[in-house]
Amino acid sequence: MxxxxxxxxxxxxxxxxxxxxxxxxxxxxxxxxxxxxxxxxxxxxxxxxxxxxFKARGTEVVASALADGGGSRAVVCASAGNLGQALAWSGRHRGLDVTVVASRFATVAKLDRIRALDARLELVDGDHEMARERAAAVARYDGIRLVEDSLDxxxxxxxxxxxxxxxxxxxxxxxxxxxxxxxxxxxxxxxxxxxxxxxxxxxxxxxxxxxxxxxxxxxxxxxxxxxxxxxxxxxxxxxxxxxxxxxxxxxxxxxxxxxxxxxxxxxxxxxxxxxxxxxxxxxxxxxxxxxxxxxxxxxxxxxxxxxxxxxxxxxxxxxxxxxxx
The missing domain is CATH 3.40.50.1100 (Rossmann fold)
Incomplete structure (x- = not known):
């Protein structure tokens, strides 16, 4: 290969x-x-x-490394809903501070589940690409880990x-x-x-x-x-x-x-x-x-x-x- x-x-x-x-x-x-x-x-x-x-398979790997790394335990991602829910689940079980940025037009059920899993949810007035831009800005401003689906x-x-x-x-x-x-x-x-x-x-x-x-x-x-x-x-x-x-x-x-x-x-x-x-x-x-x-x-x-x-x-x-x- x-x-x-x-x-x-x-x-x-x-x-x-x-x-x-x-x-x-x-x-x-x-x-x-x-x-x-x-x-x-x-x-x-x-x-x-x-x-x-399936997204939690990936967020489990991310969250495990963050929890064991000895550095910042804060993390942010952009999500259409499933990644954010998965990261919130994986982060909550490891004591991480999770922020999810999503479009306010995302599926309501997905947004509700993110909130229920104790993540901080920020909504943007645009699509997923705008949410990605905002999540990157949050990571830079707060100095925290940005999880980029597929890139990471x-x-x-x-x-x-x-x-x-x-x-x-x-x-x-x-x-x-x-x-x-x-x-x-x-x-x-x-x-x-x-x-x-x-x-x-x-x-x-x-x-x-x-x-x-x-x-x-x-x-x-x-x-x-x-x-x-x-x-x-x-x-x-x-x-x-x-x-x-x-x-x-x-x-x-x-x-x-x-x-x-x-x-x-x-x-x-x-x-x-x-x-x-x-x-x-x-x-x-x-x-x-x-x-x-x-x-x-x-x-x-x-x-x-x-x-x-x-x-x-x-x-x-x-x-x-x-x-x-």
Missing amino acids: QETRLDTDRIRAARRVIDPIFLDTPLYRCEALEPGLGCAVSIKLETANPVRS IETCEGAATIGLELVATAPSFDTVLIALGGGALATGVGHVVKALAPGVEVLCVQPLGAPAMTRSWRGRRVVTTDSTDTIADGVAGRRPIPAVLDDLLVVADDAVLVQEASIIAGMRLLLDQAGLVVEPSAALGIAAILEDRDRFAGRHVVTIVCGSNVDVDAYRGWVGAGVRH
């Missing part, structure tokens, strides 16, 4: 500092999904933990521990479908899969309304967008990080864009056939299959269900709106 920022030995070490409650999440074949998708489908359920997303290698290598769990079952599957936003999940899992199960295809999936990282991957250079327009707020970034793109270029076999209607159809399938309430980002893998059934016919795919922190009213509107693929 070409050189990346990620290291397989450090990823194995990360498992030892992550609270076991976030490890070894369920992985199972979901046959009820298969008639509608035309391929064998297994689910890696990253919602079965106290913060209902701990967030990628924490997420990569999912890959260790997946490859333990390889070669029983031949494609892994990974939601693509900032890139921590895709680069982390992708690194482990390509290092330890190189025959497995790594396919990244992003909404058509938030295409920056996919366009960057296709063009092999950073491509930014002026805005995003997607219900999948967890992956709605506009400015890819160059170092993360470099890592993604090494491990991703393909990156595809899916329509909003397909995301909603995927959410409905996961509810109706798997009994899972998921946020839009977590349905991206299913959406990719729905949009290109021929590509996946005869394959056994794993899709990482990466989060389920969803506003109940919005969710009811999406899955009950009668949108058909």
